[in-house]
Amino acid sequence: MTASPILDVRHVSKRFDGLLANDDVSVSVARGELLGLIGPNGAGKSTLFNMIAGAFPVTSGEIWLDGTDITAVAGTRRCAHGIARTFQVPRSFDTMSVLENVMVGSFMRTASASTARIRALETLEYVGIAGRAQAPAVDLTPPEKRRLEMARALATEPKLLLLDEVMTGLTPAEAKAGVDLIRRVRERGVTIIMVEHVMEIVMPLVDRAVVLHLGKVLAEGKPSEVVRDERVIKAYLGDRHRAA
Amino acid sequence: MTAQAFFQVLASGLLMGLLYALIAVGLSLIFGLMDVVNFAHGEFLMVAMYATFGLWAIVGVDPVLLMPLVIAFMFVFGAAVYLGVVRFAMRAKTNSGMVQIFATFGLAILIQGVSQLLFSPDYRSIPASWLGGRTVSIGGVFLPLPQVYGGLISVLAFAGLYLLMSRTDFGKALEATREDQGAVALVGIDRNKVFALGWGLGAALVGLAGSVLAIFYYIHPQVGGPFALVAYVVVALGGFGSVFGALAAGLIVGVVESFAAIAMPPAMKSIPVYLLYLGVVFIRPSGLFGRL
Amino acid sequence: MTPRRWQLVVLFAVTAGFVAVPAVLRDAYLLNVLILTLMYAALAQSWNILGGYCGQISLGHALYFGCGAYVTSLLFTKLGVSPWFGAMAGGCVAAVLALALGYPCFRLAGHYFSIATIVIAEIGLLLVHNWDAVGGAQGIQWPISRDSWWTLQFARNKAPYVYLALGLFVITWLVTYWIEGSRWGYWWRAVKDNTEAAESLGVEVFRSKMAAAALSAFFTAVGGGFYAAFVGYIDPESVMTFRFSLLFALPAVLGGIGTLWGPLVGAAILIPMTEITRSYMGGSGNGVDLIIYGALIMFIALAKPEGVLSLFQRDAKPEAAR
Numbered sequence: 082m083t084a085s086p087i088l089d090v091r092h093v094s095k096r097f098d099g100l101l102a103n104d105d106v107s108v109s110v111a112r113g114e115l116l117g118l119i120g121p122n123g124a125g126k127s128t129l130f131n132m133i134a135g136a137f138p139v140t141s142g143e144i145w146l147d148g149t150d151i152t153a154v155a156g157t158r159r160c161a162h163g164i165a166r167t168f169q170v171p172r173s174f175d176t177m178s179v180l181e182n183v184m185v186g187s188f189m190r191t192a193s194a195s196t197a198r199i200r201a202l203e204t205l206e207y208v209g210i211a212g213r214a215q216a217p218a219v220d221l222t223p224p225e226k227r228r229l230e231m232a233r234a235l236a237t238e239p240k241l242l243l244l245d246e247v248m249t250g251l252t253p254a255e256a257k258a259g260v261d262l263i264r265r266v267r268e269r270g271v272t273i274i275m276v277e278h279v280m281e282i283v284m285p286l287v288d289r290a291v292v293l294h295l296g297k298v299l300a301e302g303k304p305s306e307v308v309r310d311e312r313v314i315k316a317y318l319g320d321r322h323r324a325a
Numbered sequence: 326m327t328a329q330a331f332f333q334v335l336a337s338g339l340l341m342g343l344l345y346a347l348i349a350v351g352l353s354l355i356f357g358l359m360d361v362v363n364f365a366h367g368e369f370l371m372v373a374m375y376a377t378f379g380l381w382a383i384v385g386v387d388p389v390l391l392m393p394l395v396i397a398f399m400f401v402f403g404a405a406v407y408l409g410v411v412r413f414a415m416r417a418k419t420n421s422g423m424v425q426i427f428a429t430f431g432l433a434i435l436i437q438g439v440s441q442l443l444f445s446p447d448y449r450s451i452p453a454s455w456l457g458g459r460t461v462s463i464g465g466v467f468l469p470l471p472q473v474y475g476g477l478i479s480v481l482a483f484a485g486l487y488l489l490m491s492r493t494d495f496g497k498a499l500e501a502t503r504e505d506q507g508a509v510a511l512v513g514i515d516r517n518k519v520f521a522l523g524w525g526l527g528a529a530l531v532g533l534a535g536s537v538l539a540i541f542y543y544i545h546p547q548v549g550g551p552f553a554l555v556a557y558v559v560v561a562l563g564g565f566g567s568v569f570g571a572l573a574a575g576l577i578v579g580v581v582e583s584f585a586a587i588a589m590p591p592a593m594k595s596i597p598v599y600l601l602y603l604g605v606v607f608i609r610p611s612g613l614f615g616r617l
Numbered sequence: 618m619t620p621r622r623w624q625l626v627v628l629f630a631v632t633a634g635f636v637a638v639p640a641v642l643r644d645a646y647l648l649n650v651l652i653l654t655l656m657y658a659a660l661a662q663s664w665n666i667l668g669g670y671c672g673q674i675s676l677g678h679a680l681y682f683g684c685g686a687y688v689t690s691l692l693f694t695k696l697g698v699s700p701w702f703g704a705m706a707g708g709c710v711a712a713v714l715a716l717a718l719g720y721p722c723f724r725l726a727g728h729y730f731s732i733a734t735i736v737i738a739e740i741g742l743l744l745v746h747n748w749d750a751v752g753g754a755q756g757i758q759w760p761i762s763r764d765s766w767w768t769l770q771f772a773r774n775k776a777p778y779v780y781l782a783l784g785l786f787v788i789t790w791l792v793t794y795w796i797e798g799s800r801w802g803y804w805w806r807a808v809k810d811n812t813e814a815a816e817s818l819g820v821e822v823f824r825s826k827m828a829a830a831a832l833s834a835f836f837t838a839v840g841g842g843f844y845a846a847f848v849g850y851i852d853p854e855s856v857m858t859f860r861f862s863l864l865f866a867l868p869a870v871l872g873g874i875g876t877l878w879g880p881l882v883g884a885a886i887l888i889p890m891t892e893i894t895r896s897y898m899g900g901s902g903n904g905v906d907l908i909i910y911g912a913l914i915m916f917i918a919l920a921k922p923e924g925v926l927s928l929f930q931r932d933a934k935p936e937a938a939r
Contacts, residue, residue, distance in 0.1 A: 134817065160819030168817075174810035176875065177803075185807045188800045189819040197800070237818055362728055410915065417922030422727075423674065423870050428918040430863060435911030441904025546904070554739065554859070561732045593743050599736040606729050607721045 085148060087112045087272050088133070088241055093142030095128050102128040104296040105142070110241070110274060115267050117287035117304070118276045121317055124293040126276045127169075127245070133274070134166040134243055135159040147240060160189055163240035167247055171226040173218035180205065180214040182229055186236030201236055208232040208262060224255045228262070235266065242266065244275045248282045260286055280317070284308060292316070333466050334583050340472040342579020343479035346572045347534040348552055349559035350486070351403075351527030357566025358499060358523040361411060361425050365433035366556055367549025369528050373399050373535025374544045375440055381451050381539075388454050388540050389474070395536040396529045403528020404521040406432065411524065412517065433549075440546040449544040456540055475537040482533055483572055489526075490568070499523060555595075558602045564615020574613060577601070621798060624877060628790060631881075635783050639776035646896075648775045652847065654888040655782035656840060661868035661880035662789040663836035668866055669875035670793075670802065671829035672809025673723070677734030678865045680741045681711040681834040683857035685841025687745065690757040690851055693768070700769045704842025711838030712831040719830040723823060735859060742857040756852025759845070769846040778847050785843055786881065789836050794877060796832075805829055806875070837865065871917045873924025882926050886917075 086109040095103040103125045110116050120126050132139050135156035143152045146162055154162060165186075174182050183204055187197035205211040208228045213221065221229060227247055234242055244263070248256050263286065267273055277283040284290065284304040291301040294316040300307055307313055326334075352366045363369070376398050380391045414428040415421060451457070459470040490496040498519050542548070559578050563570025578598050586594040605613060635655065642648060660682070667673050688707030692698035698706075722733050746754055764771045771777045796802045804825045807815035816822055845851050872883025890913060894906035921927060 136813075136817075157816045157819060157821060160817065166817050168814065172811045172814035174807050174814065176810055177806055181803065181806070185803050185815065185820065186818045188803055192800050194798055194800065194803075197803075233814075233818060356728075410919070413919045414922075421922070423866075423874060424918050424922045426674075427867065427870050428915050430867075431911045431914030431916075431918060433911065434907050435915060438904035438907025438909075438911055441907060446904075550859075554735065557732050558736060561729055565728060590747060593747055596740055596743055599740050602736055603721075603733060606725055606733060610725050610729060612729070 085112075086110055086145075087114075087147050088274075089143075089145040090129070090133065091143045091145065093129070093132060093144065094140050095125075095132060095137075096140045102296055103132070106293070106296070106298055108291050108298065108301075110272060113267070113270055113272055115263070115273045115286065115288050116275070117283040117290040118274055118293065119278070119280055119283060119290055120293035120299070122278065123295075124316075125296040126278075126293050128296075129293065130166075130243060130245055130274070130276050134164060160237050160239075163238075164243065165234035165237045165239035165241070166243040167227070167230040167234055167245055169245040169249070171223070171230050173221070173226055173229055175217070175219040177218055178214065179210065179216050179218050179221065179229055182218050183232045183236050186233040189237040201232075204232045204236045207265075208235070209258075224251055224259075227251070227259065231262065231266075235271075239271060241272045241274070244273060246276055246278060248277060249279070256282060280308065329465050332464075334587060335580060336463075336466050336468055337472070338580035338583025339576060340468065340476040340579070341583060342576035343476040344472070344534060344537065344575075345555055345559055345579050346575025347475075347479040347482055347537075348531055349556040349563075349575055350483070350568055350571045351530040352556050353560045353563065353566060353568055353571040354499075354530070355523060355527040356560065357568070359415070359520055361415070362429075362557075363411075363527075364426055364429040364553075365406070365436060366531065367551075367553025368433045368436040369399070369403070369531045369549070370535045370538070370552055371440060371544075371546065371549035372402060372436060373532035374539040374542070374548060375444055375449075376532070377536045377539035378444075378449050378451060378544050388451055388536065389456065392478075392533070392536045396532045399532025399535070400525040400529040402532075404525035406528070407521045407524035408517075412520070437546045444544075444546070446546055450542075451539055451544075454540045469541065471537070471541040474540075475534075478533060478537055482530060483569075486530070486568060495522060555598075558598060562602050562605055562612055564612030567612070567614040570612060570614030624794060627878075628787065628794075632783065632787055635779070639779050645775055648779060650889050650892045652775065652778045652782045653892065654884050655779070655786050656843060656847075657864065657868055657888050658881040658884035659782065659786040659789045660837060660840045660865045661872070661884055662786065662793055663833050663840060664865040665869040665875065665880050666789075666793060666796070666836070667826075667829045667833035669869050669879070670796070670809065671805040671826055672875075673826055673829065674731045674866075675734040675830075675833075676731050676859070676862045676866065677736075677738030678833070678837050679857045679859065679861035680738040681715065681837040682841040682844070682861055682865070683741065683745065683853070684711040684714060684834075685838025686845040686851045686856045687751055687757070687841075688838070689842035690759065690845045691751060693846075694757055694759060699767050700842055700846040701767075704839045704846075707838040707842045708835040711834040711841075715830040715834035716827055719827050723826045723830075735862070738857070738859065738862060742853050745857060746853045752852065754852065756850060756855070757845075759849040761849075769843075770849070781843060781847075785836075785840060790877065790881075792832070792836070797877065801825065801828060809875070867914065871914065871925060873926030876924065876926055879924050879926050883924070886925065887914075 088110040090106060090108040093103055093106045094101065106129055118126050118129065131137055133144060135154060139152060143150055145151065146164065149162065151159060151162055174185065180201055183201035184197045187200040191197050202211065202214065205214050208231050210225055210228045213225060218229060248259055251259060263273065275283055275287065287304055289302065290304050290307045292299045292307060292313050299316060300310045300313050348370060352363060355361060355363055373395055376395050377388050377391055380394060381388050410428055410432055414425045417424040456470045456474055460467045461470055461473060490499065555578065559574045560571055562578065563574030581601055582594050582598050585597040638651060639648065664678055667675055685704060685707035688710050689700050689703035692703040692706060693700055718737055722730060725733055745751060762768050762770045764773065804820045807820050808822050808825050812822055841856060844856065868883030868887050869880045871887060872881065873879030891910055894909050898906040917925060
């Protein structure tokens with residue numbers, strides 16, 4: 082791991098109406114790393130994810146991006162700092178075409194419509210839905226919508242990409258194609274944090290996994306170590322018991 | 326201001342507020358049920374007033390006795406509007422909010438035209454009612470009998486609505502549809518039927534208000550507009566979809582308006598009400614009792 | 618030529634067509650209908666900037682219309698300022714007003730926002746109604762003067778008003794066209810479609826809404842200034858009531874909300890129909906004009922929710938048809 086992490090989450094807590102959703106969470110992500118953020122339902126993954134993305138503020142603690150304290154930076158401005166995200170339930174701009182959707186992302190780095198168009202087309206090519214560029218976003222299939230979300234986020238040229246359960250609900254073939262895409266994005270040098278509920282999907286893909294449980298960091302390390310961790314197994318088993 | 330004058334203004338404000346709440350609650354109910362704002366709500370009120378007037382002119386019975394007939398008519402009318410118009414407005418894939426606004430706005434103009442055709446643009450009133458022109462005195466506070474009657478009807482309607490929502494299958498179906506439209510289909514409740522009944526109920530409630538208002542207010546094709554505006558403010562102030570928010574907001578609006586009318590030129594009495602709405606939503610963007 | 622550039626060709630053709638009309642059409646009544654149609658097309662285009670592109674459904678634009686009409690009339694009748702400058706001044710006042718009102722209002726969502734715009738416009742109406750310095754309930758009468766392009770008074774020949782209304786429409790169209798192709802246009806449509814997703818992509822949501830509101834208010838007020846000069850008499854009821862707010866939104870919605878041509882198509886259907894039913898059937902006061910008018914609005918809204926324009930665009934680029 083390099084000396085200066087690209088993302089440094091320091092002692093972050095979040096309280097919702099008395100409920101402590103995140104309790105003194107510290108996570109640091111190295112440049113170029115692919116980190117899996119996992120945990121059973123209600124572990125506080127989404128809370129942490131949304132605080133990094135800036136969707137809502139922290140109660141206490143600090144978030145540093147590439148040597149800058151971005152704790153107080155509003156959600157809209159975090160994109161300019163280099164953070165991009167996808168949504169668990171894809172949120173496409175439904176009155177716009179696929180290309181136009183991605184252009185909104187490109188406009189983060191350019192004010193010129195023609196430049197934005199060229200970059201958006203390149204990004205669509207890259208994620209593999211260039212053929213659908215002129216289609217209305219509302220007509221895309223669910224896996225295509227996931228790719229559109231990814232293209233839009235990549236078009237903002239992020240340093241850090243936050244992926245919120247991008248594999249959920251995909252068929253095995255679609256998931257495999259998704260994994261390939263994430264690998265390629267990562268090879269471009271983009272640091273990635275993936276939030277996933279289902280361990281089986283993320284473990285083969287990520288460099289390192291952080292397991293949250295009841296709002297705290299339960300374990301972190303190589304995927305192979307984490308899956309053997311007694312506490313992690315117990316947490317997930319408990320979750321399954323509750324679900325059953 | 327003397328204590329007596331204060332209570333006089335307060336009491337008339339509360340009575341008007343109860344009526345405002347009764348006018349507004351149907352709008353709120355329909356919104357809560359299916360996220361549709363009915364821009365013909367004022368015309369529903371107007372139809373109920375003309376229905377009262379028309380029945381009175383034909384049958385010659387006191388308007389108080391005609392009330393059940395009027396609300397039955399309005400129930401059918403509301404359900405018919407849902408089945409004939411609103412049902413189709415909900416089919417729009419994009420931009421459905423605007424479609425609903427303008428479909429119901431078109432309906433409002435259509436209803437105004439029909440009323441003008443049937444009753445002429447003249448101002449009508451029902452001169453002879455048991456209640457008309459009489460007042461009661463409670464502790465030195467004088468209250469017009471029609472308004473007292475209206476207040477009682479409103480309190481009873483809200484009590485009835487409470488029982489309906491909490492005790493009956495229809496109430497539970499309404500609640501279920503409000504909570505989760507997808508789940509309803511799974512449970513096997515016929516959405517269309519619940520919506521049609523909801524529109525019927527909403528129209529019947531505003532019809533109740535119309536049958537009262539017809540006793541002491543002029544009836545003409547444009548009478549609905551100002552009341553509709555008050556109803557929108559009441560519903561939004563209380564929080565869209567909140568039935569008892571509408572009651573509380575109606576009372577607040579009635580009282581504020583009543584005091585404003587003596588503190589400034591009566592033509593401007595609505596300004597404090599509007600400012601109150603803005604003040605509330607700027608602090609609480611979903612109204613007093615609304616969920617976001 | 619890109620499909621977008623072709624739109625300019627269409628605009629040129631449409632403009633040329635309208636310019637020719639006064640040469641062949643002399644009937645004062647029909648010219649009046651044409652002037653109103655073009656004016657409402659321009660006003661609906663102005664509304665479309667905020668409502669159609671940015672998705673903020675204002676039902677209080679009568680406030681800005683009234684603002685333009687009043688500023689123009691007051692400057693002309695009290696200080697003798699030409700309506701050319703009066704309308705500009707009215708536009709600037711309206712834009713500042715829109716920014717001041719937008720600051721608190723744009724925190725509100727959906728119906729709460731729309732009702733706030735209605736209520737604010739009503740407050741404006743009541744204030745003007747009871748404000749004697751601006752004419753109160755009596756309104757403002759423009760003095761009768763010689764025909765002049767400086768005072769925009771044309772008593773005999775109405776053709777200049779056709780050109781003025783057409784000019785206003787062309788300018789609002791060009792501004793919308795330019796925005797549609799710029800970053801602002803993409804930002805506004807993103808805000809309309811999904812505010813949270815827009816924010817996550819760095820779209821300046823609040824600034825987008827404020828910019829759209831100021832521009833929309835400016836042109837609505839310029840339209841109000843034109844209207845005041847055209848009719849020569851204004852009072853609160855004739856420029857500031859809720860009905861006007863709906864009439865600015867209606868052509869855009871019926872024609873095709875958030876599209877370049879929707880406002881003109883909507884106005885071209887709605888305004889002649891309103892005027893014709895009113896003159897041929899409204900005189901008796903039997904309400905038949907209202908029945909036809911209301912039924913048509915309802916019918917278009919239900920039959921073509923995307924607007925009449927979508928009838929012609931089925932084969933065109935798909936994003937425009939939606």
